[in-house]
Amino acid sequence: MELEKLQQEKIDGIDFAKKIDKETENVFIENYQKLGIDGLTKTFFIDLEIFKEILVDNENKKFCKFYYIQKGGSLNLGLSFSDNDQCPIKSEDKKYILNDKSIIKEDFTNMKNDFMNGIGAKLPNHPENKKDTLISYSLKEINNFLEQMKGKHLNIYALKLNMFQYSPTDIKHEFSAHFIERDKRIAFCVHALFDKKEDLYGESEGYDLGNLRP
Numbered sequence: 368m369e370l371e372k373l374q375q376e377k378i379d380g381i382d383f384a385k386k387i388d389k390e391t392e393n394v395f396i397e398n399y400q401k402l403g404i405d406g407l408t409k410t411f412f413i414d415l416e417i418f419k420e421i422l423v424d425n426e427n428k429k430f431c432k433f434y435y436i437q438k439g440g441s442l443n444l445g446l447s448f449s450d451n452d453q454c455p456i457k458s459e460d461k462k463y464i465l466n467d468k469s470i471i472k473e474d475f476t477n478m479k480n481d482f483m484n485g486i487g488a489k490l491p492n493h494p495e496n497k498k499d500t501l502i503s504y505s506l507k508e509i510n511n512f513l514e515q516m517k518g519k520h521l522n523i524y525a526l527k528l529n530m531f532q533y534s535p536t537d538i539k540h541e542f543s544a545h546f547i548e549r550d551k552r553i554a555f556c557v558h559a560l561f562d563k564k565e566d567l568y569g570e571s572e573g574y575d576l577g578n579l580r581p
Contacts, residue, residue: 387575391546392556395531399553402532404489406441411528411555412468418526419513421446421470422506425461431509433502435553436464436478437485442530445475452503468525491551499553502578512574520571522562527570528555533577552579 400409422431425448432452434445448461456462456476464473483498490499516523533549554577561569 385575387556387573389573391536392529392531392573392575394536395533395556396529398532398534399530402490404486406437406486407530408442409530411444411465411530412560413465413470413526413528414468415513415523415525415559417468417470421448421463422510426506428461428506430503430505432504434475434479435482435487435499435501436475437482437487438464438475438478440485442482442486443478444528445479446470447501448506452505454500490553493549493551497552497579499579502554504578516559516571520559520561520569523559524562525560527558527560529558529573530555549577549579552577554579 396409399407425431428448428450430449430452432447432449434447434456436443436445444465446463446465447456448463449457450459451457456479462472462474462476463470464475464478487499492498531554533546533552533554535547535550536543554575556573556575556577558573559571561571
């Protein structure tokens with residue numbers, strides 16, 4: 368029982384064991400794109416230097432939470448720096464939204480409600496009726512992840528978030544139960560973008576960071 372708990376903690380934390388093979392990622396991206404719901408944004412980009420500055424500005428907070436929000440009829444992401452990893456937004460939380468590749472300070476509480484009543488209401492439910500509300504990580508996990516990525520790829524300048532929808536898959540690997548448990552839920556896969564020689568850019572392998580709450 369203790370071993371099972373440790374294995375689940377490894378899966379739920381940001382870890383390089385959560386690297387997702389391209390074939391599986393493509394299946395999940397196709398699931399998402401087949402939903403056919405207006406306003407579903409396919410990809411988000413985050414300028415790494417801006418993100419790192421915001422992490423430093425909020426280093427006194429314990430968690431960074433990515434909320435699904437709706438802005439201008441489209442799916443967007445809100446970031447909350449908080450002392451808890453739970454769903455309710457508190458007045459003392461520091462709130463930001465993604466704006467193109469930048470991140471700006473803005474209270475997205477109403478946008479979160481717009482998502483729940485708009486695009487979110489049209490999304491298929493998890494078999495146990497769990498809602499796609501937010502993705503939460505500790506700041507320590509995020510900083511460790513960025514450090515590991517920096518060790519693998521020089522000159523990283525942005526993070527690319529590919530939205531996808533989990534489903535059971537017949538591709539055999541150790542996380543099959545992880546995918547079944549998250550059936551029909553919306554999350555994202557993160558790639559690091561980095562400069563290469565001759566003005567080319569590179570893209571890292573993807574990492575499944577869908578640690579969903581609730």
